[in-house]
Amino acid sequence: MKSITEFGKMKAKKEKISVVTCYDFWSAKIIDSSNIDAVLVGDSSAMVMHGFETTINATTDMMCYQVSSVKRGVKNKLIIADLPFLIHRKGAKEFYNSVDLLMKSGTNAVKIEGASGNLDLIKELVESGIPVMGHLGLTPQSIFQLGGYKIQGKDNSSSEKIFNDALLLENSGCFAIVLEMVPSPLAKKITDELAIPTIGIGAGPDTDGQVLVLHDLLGLNKDFNPKFVRKYLNGYEEILSALNNYTRDVKDNNFPSEEESN
Numbered sequence: 236m237k238s239i240t241e242f243g244k245m246k247a248k249k250e251k252i253s254v255v256t257c258y259d260f261w262s263a264k265i266i267d268s269s270n271i272d273a274v275l276v277g278d279s280s281a282m283v284m285h286g287f288e289t290t291i292n293a294t295t296d297m298m299c300y301q302v303s304s305v306k307r308g309v310k311n312k313l314i315i316a317d318l319p320f321l322i323h324r325k326g327a328k329e330f331y332n333s334v335d336l337l338m339k340s341g342t343n344a345v346k347i348e349g350a351s352g353n354l355d356l357i358k359e360l361v362e363s364g365i366p367v368m369g370h371l372g373l374t375p376q377s378i379f380q381l382g383g384y385k386i387q388g389k390d391n392s393s394s395e396k397i398f399n400d401a402l403l404l405e406n407s408g409c410f411a412i413v414l415e416m417v418p419s420p421l422a423k424k425i426t427d428e429l430a431i432p433t434i435g436i437g438a439g440p441d442t443d444g445q446v447l448v449l450h451d452l453l454g455l456n457k458d459f460n461p462k463f464v465r466k467y468l469n470g471y472e473e474i475l476s477a478l479n480n481y482t483r484d485v486k487d488n489n490f491p492s493e494e495e496s497n
């Protein structure tokens with residue numbers, strides 16, 4: 236398994252880091268056999284797996300259930316799990332309980348969105364031996380504050396804030412930072428400045444690694460085609476055609492054949 240220290244070494248060697256989301260056992264098994272470096276049990280699962288409109292519906296229970304499924308399928312990858320919406324604003328007891336449950340479910344690290352108001356919590360987690368990944372730029376848990384899924388840090392003041400937040404997260408002990416939907420020059424500036432790796436999504440080619448949602452790279456949602464996603468499979472059409480071929484064979488009495496029967 237790649238550890239968080241290896242993440243740092245990969246940055247030093249200029250070896251890019253590949254991260255993909257994963258929420259269940261069967262895709263975890265496939266990812267485990269691949270060359271992917273780490274898996275993110277993202278709260279994007281609320282949208283991708285459960286059809287909610289935002290990530291706000293992810294709960295500690297949901298995340299723990301997914302982390303434990305992923306853990307059973309992944310033996311050789313670093314697992315990072317999102318802290319669910321608002322858990323860090325519900326008081327120390329609820330916050331630490333959520334982190335504790337996620338760690339006991341099998342995650343190796345947690346990811347927290349934003350810097351303001353989180354720095355002391357991040358320091359405490361790191362002091363307690365829990366690796367923390369930061370997340371800046373488009374932070375989907377703040378979608379209503381941000382006014383939509385759009386690029387962040389376009390003007391001077393917001394760009395400066397993201398840059399300064401990245402420095403604060405590094406100083407607080409984060410082992411890596413996701414930069415989501417920020418202009419490439421800003422992602423490069425942060426990447427060049429920080430000793431810890433940056434992992435980009437919609438942030439251009441100059442970050443130390445990239446993360447994509449598994450379902451996006453597999454092309455499973457034909458209606459989701461943002462500029463930053465490259466589809467490595469036409470998954471929607473492939474699966475649709477498999478299902479229709481199966482149904483055709485059942486209806487034509489071509490399945491099962493004699494060899495497929497007992």
Ligand code: KIV
Nearest residue numbers: 256277278279413446
């Ligand atoms: O929840 C998620 O999948 C994420 C990635 C998009 C970075 O946070």
